[in-house]
Amino acid sequence: MLNRSFGLDGCEIRYADSGGDGIPVVFSHGAGADHVMFDAQRDHLSALGHRVVTWDLRGHGLSRPAGAPVTADRLIADLSALIGRLRLDRPVLVGQSLGGNLSQALVRRQPGLCRALVIIGSTWNTAPLSAGDRFLLRLAAPSLSVIPAGRLPEVMAGASAVTPAAKADARRAFSQLTKGEFVKVWRATVGFLDPDPGYRTPVPLCLIRGERDRTGNIAKAMPRWAAAEGVEEVVVPGAGHIANQDAPEAVNAAIETFLRTKGVV
Structure with a gap:
């Protein structure tokens, strides 16, 4: 449960902090989701001695109403403010989908703020975009707008998700937002895409995606991203876009192995 909050730009940002002296890890969830998606990762990393922070992004879950409009820049400011408020010493950032776009953007903007980056099911912010990619991005919001509001959580x-439990939690989370709110969040997600093919992540990077993730261009972009950065992507067998909920033990193991390999323990 998110039992703490702070006000910023018209929104009461809700978060939870396990406390302690361990290396901090901040989890940022995907569009339409909330902090619950990381319950398994929170418990696992807390047991390893990490200080774990989860939060609901502006306009999601308990951090509603959004107050000021949800934009890429505002979400970056929110995450930076959360880290500053808690006086976290160079936390590890873990982000899924939108949370991964947000975490990438914060590392790029403030490279000394964090010590490592873990991305789950998110596209590559700085990848070159083809004409086809740009066309599909322009179509995405209008396509979402034609889905009946009552059907959107199910769709x-x-x-x-792939597993029944992950699908059920996704329906619960998506049901908290109106269709209009979700479309605005999607537009904010697109705002993180900023092609810069020469950019390389300045901190240790872990890339994780579900084998059955067919969201956007992730299945195509993440292997190219891994090759460009010189890292190996972790492909989770049988998992979908929210691999951390479809296959929590496999994702927990991947994150733990990465942190131990990089000396982030």
Whole structure:
């Protein structure tokens, strides 16, 4: 449960902090989701001695109403403010989908703020965009707008998850937002894309995606991203877009192995 909050730009940002002296890890969830998606990762990393922070992004879950409009820049400011408020010493950032775009953007903007980056089911912010990619991005919001509001949670859950438990939680989370709110969040997600083919992540990077993730261009972009950065992507067998909920033990193991390999323990 998110039992703490702070006000910023018209929104009461809700978060939870396990406390302690361990290396901090901050989890940022995907569009339409909330902090619950990281319950398994929170418990696992807390047991390893990490200080774990989860939060609901502006306009999601308990951090509603959004107050000021949800934009890429505002979400970056929110995450930076959360880290500053808690006086976290160079936390590890873990982000899924939108949370991964957000975490990438914060590392790029403030490279000394964090010590490592873990991305789950998110596209590559700085990748070159083809004409086809740009066309599909322009179509995405109008396509979402034609889905009946009552059907949107079911449609998005089906597109995001594979297992019954993960689908059920996705339906629960998506049901908290109106269709209009979700479309605005999607537009904010697109705002993180900023092609810069020469950019390389300045901190240790872990890339994780579900084998059955068919969301956007992730299945195509993440292997190219891994090759460009000189890292190996972790492909989770049988998992979908929210691999951390479809296959929590496999994702927990991947994150733990990465942190131990990089000396982030």
